[in-house]
Amino acid sequence: MNIGIIGAGYVGLTTAAVLAELGHAVSCVDRDEEKISRLNNGVIPIYEPGLDELVDRHRTANRLIFRHDVEETVRQNDIIMIAVGTPSAIDGAADLVFVRSVLKSIASALSDSKIIIMKSTVPPGTGDWAESFLIEEGVAKEHFEVVSNPEFLREGTAIYDTFHPDRIVIGTHNEAAAEVVQSLYAGIEAKTIITGRTEAELIKYGSNAFLATKLSFINELARVCEAYGADIMDVAIGIGKDSRIGEKFLQAGIGYGGSCLPKDVQALMAAAAAKNEPLKLLQAVAEVNDTQLGAYVRKLEHVLGGLDETKHIAVWGATFKENTDDLRYSRAVAIMESLARRASTLTAYDPLAAPSIAGVTWKESALAAVEGADALVIATGWAEFVQADWQEVAKRMKGSVVMDGRNVLNRKAIESAGLRYVGVGRP
Numbered sequence: 001m002n003i004g005i006i007g008a009g010y011v012g013l014t015t016a017a018v019l020a021e022l023g024h025a026v027s028c029v030d031r032d033e034e035k036i037s038r039l040n041n042g043v044i045p046i047y048e049p050g051l052d053e054l055v056d057r058h059r060t061a062n063r064l065i066f067r068h069d070v071e072e073t074v075r076q077n078d079i080i081m082i083a084v085g086t087p088s089a090i091d092g093a094a095d096l097v098f099v100r101s102v103l104k105s106i107a108s109a110l111s112d113s114k115i116i117i118m119k120s121t122v123p124p125g126t127g128d129w130a131e132s133f134l135i136e137e138g139v140a141k142e143h144f145e146v147v148s149n150p151e152f153l154r155e156g157t158a159i160y161d162t163f164h165p166d167r168i169v170i171g172t173h174n175e176a177a178a179e180v181v182q183s184l185y186a187g188i189e190a191k192t193i194i195t196g197r198t199e200a201e202l203i204k205y206g207s208n209a210f211l212a213t214k215l216s217f218i219n220e221l222a223r224v225c226e227a228y229g230a231d232i233m234d235v236a237i238g239i240g241k242d243s244r245i246g247e248k249f250l251q252a253g254i255g256y257g258g259s260c261l262p263k264d265v266q267a268l269m270a271a272a273a274a275k276n277e278p279l280k281l282l283q284a285v286a287e288v289n290d291t292q293l294g295a296y297v298r299k300l301e302h303v304l305g306g307l308d309e310t311k312h313i314a315v316w317g318a319t320f321k322e323n324t325d326d327l328r329y330s331r332a333v334a335i336m337e338s339l340a341r342r343a344s345t346l347t348a349y350d351p352l353a354a355p356s357i358a359g360v361t362w363k364e365s366a367l368a369a370v371e372g373a374d375a376l377v378i379a380t381g382w383a384e385f386v387q388a389d390w391q392e393v394a395k396r397m398k399g400s401v402v403m404d405g406r407n408v409l410n411r412k413a414i415e416s417a418g419l420r421y422v423g424v425g426r427p
């Protein structure tokens with residue numbers, strides 16, 4: 001099938017590459033001309049394991065093309081997929097400015113029958129609104145069908161997740177359209193859930209809100225563990241073994257970040273509040289996440305016997321999690337911003353990113369960053385940090401404190417190097 005994907009970001013680019021691999025002819029369009037010209041020169045603008053190889057293969061075979069003319073892409077493809085960003089507005093609601101602008105372009109180009117797939121994460125009711133918007137813009141109802149098809153991939157494992165989703169959700173009451181959308185994914189083995197449009201939109205928000213709830217739950221329980229001298233890692237294993245709860249997403253740490261969980265929790269709260277249904281549970285989930293970092297900085301302060309201008313702190317990690325270059329709502333960046341206001345020297349290293357943060361000096365390697373440090377904070381769980389040479393780290397540091405903000409390190413290896421291990425919710 002001919003598919004036009006609008007938005008060449010983490011979702012658009014990954015989906016485009018996977019659909020090309022499944023045998024479709026895909027045009028991926030972005031208004032960012034520089035991004036498109038880089039893609040046409042074989043430069044992938046984001047880091048996502050396996051993406052470059054897949055894009056390269058299909059671009060060279062002409063099954064995947066990159067362009068920046070949205071209207072032309074709409075005219076030439078029967079299936080249009082919207083994968084633009086839906087960031088948080090000031091009040092936390094999803095800002096649909098990019099979606100609206102894409103719909104305007106679609107309206108101006110649409111003349112024959114199209115299926116418009118909403119891949120972007122959008123609030124409940126957006127599909128209905130998009131349909132009314134297109135009609136108001138003069139498009140005949142019989143010329144299009146808006147279908148919700150939310151995306152559940154995780155950054156860092158986006159290609160794998162797209163080929164092996166837990167489920168494919170298709171939101172439409174139009175059977176013919178549902179069949180066409182389902183056929184796009186032929187070759188992928190997954191349960192397909194065909195439901196209403198608003199239900200599909202809420203499945204996406206409900207999923208992210210539930211994942212965030214699991215994380216804030218375990219992070220809050222980690223605080224109780226700390227107070228009682230218990231180990232959250234053991235507690236989480238015991239809890240997760242109950243199949244009704246599940247073992248995944250129970251890793252305590254300095255809080256969840258990224259471009260999705262924080263914004264989608266806020267957007268669902270805003271959507272619910274707009275209907276006079278304030279979500280108290282999610283409010284608490286967000287609050288726990290917002291205070292998790294502060295609790296950890298206070299712990300560092302306590303362990304160091306004060307955090308002031310005499311201290312040199314090293315931080316490993318900048319991205320919001322490992323295996324991505326994405327810095328959006330990164331807790332690692334937030335912890336550096338907080339520490340930079342208090343410590344005299346802050347050195348940092350990340351394998352992929354070195355964002356400009358006042359007071360932070362970026363080093364070329366993990367070992368260079370710890371030179372002379374009183375304490376080391378692990379803010380992102382990169383494998384490189386897990387596998388560090390702790391004897392060498394101990395030699396280079398001035399102090400001995402290793403704060404494992406992601407509970408990923410091998411405690412024994414650290415302690416046998418003479419260093420002091422401090423995790424989250426661990427004795």
Ligand SMILES: NC(=O)c1ccc[n+]([C@@H]2O[C@H](COP(=O)([O-])OP(=O)(O)OC[C@H]3O[C@@H](n4cnc5c(N)ncnc54)[C@H](O)[C@@H]3O)[C@@H](O)[C@H]2O)c1
Nearest residue numbers: 007008009010011030031032084085086098120121151155
């Ligand atoms: N990143 C993820 O892991 C992930 C996973 C699932 C769902 N989502 C959702 O998918 C959507 C996209 O997320 P993302 O992370 O890929 O965003 P992104 O910011 O990486 O990419 C969005 C792209 O859309 C382009 N764009 C914006 N307006 C445009 C327009 N009018 N015409 C053409 N291109 C335009 C931007 O230039 C950008 O390249 C969001 O709604 C997000 O919540 C993201």
Ligand SMILES: O=c1ccn([C@@H]2O[C@H](COP(=O)(O)OP(=O)(O)O[C@H]3O[C@H](CO)[C@@H](O)[C@H](O)[C@H]3O)[C@@H](O)[C@H]2O)c(=O)[nH]1
Nearest residue numbers: 151152153154155249250251253256257258260261320321
């Ligand atoms: O046990 C865990 C798991 C994750 N995290 C943190 O939670 C955040 C989010 O992680 P993850 O969900 O793996 O990353 P995303 O790529 O943001 O993926 C989420 O957001 C996407 C965008 O909506 C969805 O598609 C995915 O299903 C959903 O997992 C990161 O800061 C992680 O460090 C933890 O602290 N402990």
